[in-house]
Amino acid sequence: MTDPDLAYRTYIGPMTPRLVERIIASVCPDALLPTMGGQTALILADSGALDRLGVRLIGASLPAIRAAEDRQLFKLAMDRIGLKTPPSGIGTTLEECLAIAEDIGEFPLIVCPTFTLGGTGGDIAYNRAEFEDICRAGLAASHTQQVLVEKSLLGWKEYELEVCSIENIDDALGVHTGDSITVAPAQTLTNK
Numbered sequence: 327m328t329d330p331d332l333a334y335r336t337y338i339g340p341m342t343p344r345l346v347e348r349i350i351a352s353v354c355p356d357a358l359l360p361t362m363g364g365q366t367a368l369i370l371a372d373s374g375a376l377d378r379l380g381v382r383l384i385g386a387s388l389p390a391i392r393a394a395e396d397r398q399l400f401k402l403a404m405d406r407i408g409l410k411t412p413p414s415g416i417g418t419t420l421e422e423c424l425a426i427a428e429d430i431g432e433f434p435l436i437v438c439p440t441f442t443l444g445g446t447g448g449d450i451a452y453n454r455a456e457f458e459d460i461c462r463a464g465l466a467a468s469h470t471q472q473v474l475v476e477k478s479l480l481g482w483k484e485y486e487l488e489v490c491s492i493e494n495i496d497d498a499l500g501v502h503t504g505d506s507i508t509v510a511p512a513q514t515l516t517n518k
Contacts (some may be wrong), residue, residue: 350381
């Protein structure tokens with residue numbers, strides 16, 4: 327979060343676990359609120375640096391962060407509360423990814439690496455050649471060498487539920503809320 331009303335100091339650089347740990351060590355905070363920095367901050371909060379430096383995590387728990395970032399744990403959480411999810415699977419090798427694609431049976435497919443910063447390595451594959459390239463990149467980008475392969479829902483309307491329901495007006499499923507036109511609360515409730 328770079329808002330000068332919220333942050334008295336801003337650091338510019340690649341937000342890697344190593345750099346963030348150096349910054350935290352130099353500042354020596356009692357606690358850290360990772361929910362102000364989006365997905366990148368949440369992933370970095372789970373790097374082990376906070377434990378090593380004796381910094382308390384507030385506003386989120388590591389189990390909740392892991393359930394949100396680990397694609398399989400997230401799917402299991404959605405299953406437990408009865409929400410439908412697209413057909414998907416977790417691959418750790420290209421061969422496993424190809425088997426999942428075969429089970430799903432059609433393109434386009436979404437490839438989402440686990441625990442990557444800013445969605446690095448993920449994309450939409452419209453054919454087998456693209457799929458193989460994206461899976462290779464995703465497996466290489468994920469520090470757990472895992473990717474979620476999921477049936478694409480292109481054409482559906484996306485709603486995000488945070489503190490309130492947010493509607494993406496530009497109707498682009500998969501576009502991050504920060505990169506799209508949104509209105510809160512949501513104005514329409516249809517699938518398309």
